Amino acid sequence: MVYDFIIAGAGVIGGMLARELSRYNISVCILEKENDVSMGASKANSGIVHGGFDPHPGTLKAKMNVEGVDLLYQAAEDLHVPYKKNGSLVVAFSETEAEHLQMLYDRGIENKVEGMSIVSGDEARKIEPNLSEKVVSALVVPSAGIICPYELTIAAVGNAMDNGAELKRNFEISEIIKEDDIFVINSSAKEQVKGRFFINCAGAFSDKIAELAGDGFFKIIPRAGEYLLLDKSEGIRVSHTIFQVPNENGKGILVSPTVDNNLLTGPTAAKVDTPDDKNITQKGIDTVIEYAKKSVPSVDFRQVITSFTGVRSSETTGDFIIKASEKVQGLIHVAAIDSPGLSSCVSIAKYVTGIIKENCNIELELKKDWNGSRENPHAFRNMSDEEKSEYIKLHPEYGKIVCRCEKVSEGEIRDAIRRNPIALDIDGVKRRTRSGMGRCQGGFCMPNVMKILAEENGAELQAVTKKGNGSEQLTGRL
Amino acid sequence: MIKHDLVIVGGGPAGMAAAVAAYDSGVKDVVIIDRDASLGGILQQCIHNGFGLHKLGEELTGPEYASVYEKKVRERNITIYNDMMVTCLTADKIVTAQGSSGILKIQAKAVILAMGCRERSRGALNICGTRPAGIYSAGTAQKLMNCEGYSVGKKVVILGSGDIGLIMARRMTLEGAKVEAVCEIMPYSGGLTRNIVQCLEDYNIPLYLSHTVAEIHGQKRLEGVTIAQVDENRRIIENTKRFIACDTLLLSVGLIPENELTKEAGIPIDNITNGAIVDENRQTLVPGIFACGNVLQVHDLVDYVSDEAELAGNGAAQYILNGGCKGDSVCTEAGNGVRYVLPQRVNTGTGKDVSLFLRVTKPYGKVRFTVKSSENVLAKAVRIKAAPGEMEKITIKADLLNNITEPITVELEEV
Numbered sequence: 056m057v058y059d060f061i062i063a064g065a066g067v068i069g070g071m072l073a074r075e076l077s078r079y080n081i082s083v084c085i086l087e088k089e090n091d092v093s094m095g096a097s098k099a100n101s102g103i104v105h106g107g108f109d110p111h112p113g114t115l116k117a118k119m120n121v122e123g124v125d126l127l128y129q130a131a132e133d134l135h136v137p138y139k140k141n142g143s144l145v146v147a148f149s150e151t152e153a154e155h156l157q158m159l160y161d162r163g164i165e166n167k168v169e170g171m172s173i174v175s176g177d178e179a180r181k182i183e184p185n186l187s188e189k190v191v192s193a194l195v196v197p198s199a200g201i202i203c204p205y206e207l208t209i210a211a212v213g214n215a216m217d218n219g220a221e222l223k224r225n226f227e228i229s230e231i232i233k234e235d236d237i238f239v240i241n242s243s244a245k246e247q248v249k250g251r252f253f254i255n256c257a258g259a260f261s262d263k264i265a266e267l268a269g270d271g272f273f274k275i276i277p278r279a280g281e282y283l284l285l286d287k288s289e290g291i292r293v294s295h296t297i298f299q300v301p302n303e304n305g306k307g308i309l310v311s312p313t314v315d316n317n318l319l320t321g322p323t324a325a326k327v328d329t330p331d332d333k334n335i336t337q338k339g340i341d342t343v344i345e346y347a348k349k350s351v352p353s354v355d356f357r358q359v360i361t362s363f364t365g366v367r368s369s370e371t372t373g374d375f376i377i378k379a380s381e382k383v384q385g386l387i388h389v390a391a392i393d394s395p396g397l398s399s400c401v402s403i404a405k406y407v408t409g410i411i412k413e414n415c416n417i418e419l420e421l422k423k424d425w426n427g428s429r430e431n432p433h434a435f436r437n438m439s440d441e442e443k444s445e446y447i448k449l450h451p452e453y454g455k456i457v458c459r460c461e462k463v464s465e466g467e468i469r470d471a472i473r474r475n476p477i478a479l480d481i482d483g484v485k486r487r488t489r490s491g492m493g494r495c496q497g498g499f500c501m502p503n504v505m506k507i508l509a510e511e512n513g514a515e516l517q518a519v520t521k522k523g524n525g526s527e528q529l530t531g532r533l
Numbered sequence: 534m535i536k537h538d539l540v541i542v543g544g545g546p547a548g549m550a551a552a553v554a555a556y557d558s559g560v561k562d563v564v565i566i567d568r569d570a571s572l573g574g575i576l577q578q579c580i581h582n583g584f585g586l587h588k589l590g591e592e593l594t595g596p597e598y599a600s601v602y603e604k605k606v607r608e609r610n611i612t613i614y615n616d617m618m619v620t621c622l623t624a625d626k627i628v629t630a631q632g633s634s635g636i637l638k639i640q641a642k643a644v645i646l647a648m649g650c651r652e653r654s655r656g657a658l659n660i661c662g663t664r665p666a667g668i669y670s671a672g673t674a675q676k677l678m679n680c681e682g683y684s685v686g687k688k689v690v691i692l693g694s695g696d697i698g699l700i701m702a703r704r705m706t707l708e709g710a711k712v713e714a715v716c717e718i719m720p721y722s723g724g725l726t727r728n729i730v731q732c733l734e735d736y737n738i739p740l741y742l743s744h745t746v747a748e749i750h751g752q753k754r755l756e757g758v759t760i761a762q763v764d765e766n767r768r769i770i771e772n773t774k775r776f777i778a779c780d781t782l783l784l785s786v787g788l789i790p791e792n793e794l795t796k797e798a799g800i801p802i803d804n805i806t807n808g809a810i811v812d813e814n815r816q817t818l819v820p821g822i823f824a825c826g827n828v829l830q831v832h833d834l835v836d837y838v839s840d841e842a843e844l845a846g847n848g849a850a851q852y853i854l855n856g857g858c859k860g861d862s863v864c865t866e867a868g869n870g871v872r873y874v875l876p877q878r879v880n881t882g883t884g885k886d887v888s889l890f891l892r893v894t895k896p897y898g899k900v901r902f903t904v905k906s907s908e909n910v911l912a913k914a915v916r917i918k919a920a921p922g923e924m925e926k927i928t929i930k931a932d933l934l935n936n937i938t939e940p941i942t943v944e945l946e947e948v
């Protein structure tokens with residue numbers, strides 16, 4: 056079969072684009088090299104819906120960000136992805152930094168960000184009592200929010216699949232050949248997929264994909280960002296997202312609650328050789344702690360439950376690259392999507408659809424039965440005790456708690472393994488259900504999650520992996 | 534909402550012994566709730582020997598020890614809810630539990646907390662490097678091996694010389710794996726001496742004291758770790774780093790009492806033990822709520838858990854039958870060389886002996902412990918040696934507790 060559209064990469068950009076394209080009577084196939092969706096930057100980032108004051112006016116970034124915020128909130132509603140409009144504060148520690156805030160404010164006005172204000176240090180501490188005494192002023196951005204980035208990606212891909220899109224995992228694109236207007240895509244495992252149009256959403260690898268497609272005109276500079284995630288006991292330190300004044304390295308170290316009520320601190324910014332370099336370093340840990348404490352001195356870093364690294368895909372111009380290839384007909388790049396890519400994902404998907412309409416010789420006819428909403432995966436956890444009790448009577452597997460720390464039931468785990476895009480490994484179950492994400496980090500529940508995975512997939516326990524082939528947990532029978 | 538006299542949260546050795554003791558003290562409406570499918574708690578996966586020597590006078594495996602108590606529970610008319618997890622506890626003793634039959638709400642007259650502990654995870658340690666498969670807390674590996682029958686790796690490094698780690702070093706060696714090293718960040722082991730001898734020395738497994746894992750390598754499955762020596766502030770000494778190839782890293786870096794329910798109920802916690810503050814009956818500062826076993830303090834021997842649970846069971850029974858202790862109390866304090874003393878409060882003038890349990894701050898040779906209340910010496914005890922890994926017990930005679938009003942302190946001197 057020849058698909059109408061091939062999307063390279065199942066990150067939030069590829070996923071949201073697939074969902075957008077699934078509105079139309081066309082065939083869409085997403086190719087992803089990993090065992091699950093959302094394994095790149097879309098898994099490990101700050102999860103902030105940025106207000107839009109940061110990008111320079113006139114850039115694609117500014118346009119996508121500001122247009123994207125409300126669209127994103129709407130998509131999150133439709134897809135039942137937890138988000139919160141908690142607002143953000145950019146804090147200044149000196150007069151020079153305070154001047155910078157004024158500049159950000161002016162930029163925000165130019166970008167048409169609504170509701171911003173600049174407040175004094177004392178006023179900022181009224182809003183956030185745990186802020187440092189040394190904060191002299193703050194920019195308040197009420198439209199900013201927080202969202203769970205991997206849940207968003209999973210939901211977007213899942214909804215696209217529910218509407219007919221296909222997902223092929225463990226498909227690492229290694230060759231792209233153009234034969235008579237058809238893209239022939241080969242994987243490193245010698246699988247083949249064909250399509251009429253090819254959209255490059257490969258994140259940190261988008262320059263490699265562009266090169267494979269014969270249009271390697273840009274170079275991604277991977278920059279790692281390390282985070283420390285803290286227990287829910289620390290989630291109460293702040294209610295807004297606290298930024299420091301940005302510098303050439305990015306938006307600096309933030310302190311923010313997450314939608315799941317943990318506390319997130321990070322990211323650092325360090326150039327790395329390859330996008331696969333997701334090492335946690337001592338320097339990174341020390342930097343995160345030092346700067347986070349500068350904003351909120353009372354954060355108790357003994358309550359860290361995990362650390363992780365995300366890799367940004369930056370490019371020298373500093374802007375997103377979203378355009379039809381000038382060299383290869385039918386190829387569209389959606390590349391160099393670093394921050395605020397998450398905030399912009401829906402507006403980017405719509406923008407790309409516009410490019411398709413202009414450049415691709417295909418009719419986009421709306422499906423009659425398209426359903427943009429996805430069943431709420433967290434319906435059970437949001438029920439009252441009485442509702443839960445009733446539900447458990449009909450579905451006893453929801454009564455049995457598998458993950459003690461996050462109180463995740465067997466029913467929720469089975470559901471994650473059954474619905475699009477199904478969880479195939481332990482980490483996949485974790486991202487969908489939070490099982491293993493709590494204080495004990497899977498110490499108790501991992502063996503049981505493995506058993507359920509094996510059972511659902513009709514596989515041996517030994518075949519269960521942490522994150523795809525090569526990451527088996529067990530080495531044999533005793 | 535249904536009503537029960539006594540609800541026990543957790544059906545491990547602590548919960549079972551507490552249930553039996555309360556029942557035998559005259560409370561016949563006793564309920565045990567456990568999230569697992571069967572009773573026994575963590576003992577179910579401890580198939581090695583070494584349980585019961587003090588309490589039962591014979592060396593049993595974990596499951597055998599548990600079955601002794603399970604039999605006692607089953608002989609009595611005690612209600613057991615398995616596969617049911619307590620999700621909420623309030624200070625007025627309403628217990629909410631979730632299981633496949635739905636959500637159960639119980640108004641109890643008294644509650645005993647016996648939820649045990651969990652292992653500290655990798656995340657809490659901030660180890661640098663990657664996040665591959667093959668990193669387990671020692672108890673998780675133990676469960677996969679002993680309960681599921683699978684091997685978890687072939688070349689192993691163990692971080693932490695806690696007892697579970699030591700036992701797993703032997704277990705994995707017996708199953709054909711090669712244990713390359715056990716690294717302990719402290720200059721001494723936190724495990725029992727008998728485990729160091731029987732699990733490491735007997736198998737020539739090297740124990741590196743003042744060493745830690747500095748970095749984890751491997752993308753999909755663990756490929757090796759960098760270990761390094763640490764200085765007296767537990768900071769890595771750069772030029773001592775060396776790589777050890779391995780596919781498995783077991784973490785045995787400490788146990789944390791599982792006190793989330795306790796905290797939600799507003800019960801004050803001791804910052805050192807990470808368990809509730811209790812009196813000699815193991816009653817917390819919320820009257821009618823008791824705690825025992827590893828949820829109260831991490832024990833090194835199950836025998837002591839059972840002892841402690843009996844105190845809690847009797848205490849809860851007295852509370853239900855006659856309102857429990859109502860007299861004066863004093864607090865206990867850890868003095869020189871002592872890390873903590875439990876119970877943290879002692880009721881005076883009850884006419885009963887009171888045993889204090891404590892741990893020392895570091896390994897000592899011969900020491901003398903002195904228990905005092907202002908200038909009154911209440912007890913003395915001499916030990917040939919003392920180590921943080923071995924809990925000490927010192928008993929104060931009832932008559933000495935009659936008239937004291939000042940805090941009870943325990944301190945040690947080297948002799």
Ligand SMILES: Cc1cc2nc3c(=O)[nH]c(=O)nc-3n(C[C@H](O)[C@H](O)[C@H](O)COP(=O)(O)OP(=O)(O)OC[C@H]3O[C@@H](n4cnc5c(N)ncnc54)[C@H](O)[C@@H]3O)c2cc1C
Nearest residue numbers: 064066068088095096097101103228258280395396397398
């Ligand atoms: C540290 C950090 C913090 C950030 N914070 C924020 C924030 O707070 N707010 C915000 O709006 N944005 C933020 N961002 C930006 C945001 O995360 C990204 O813009 C967004 O996730 C990019 O999505 P993507 O789909 O382009 O890339 P990715 O999520 O990386 O997806 C690319 C996908 O392509 C796949 N792929 C690559 N090569 C191949 C191949 N050869 N064959 C098949 N598949 C392939 C990859 O496996 C991956 O799944 C942050 C980014 C980072 C790294």
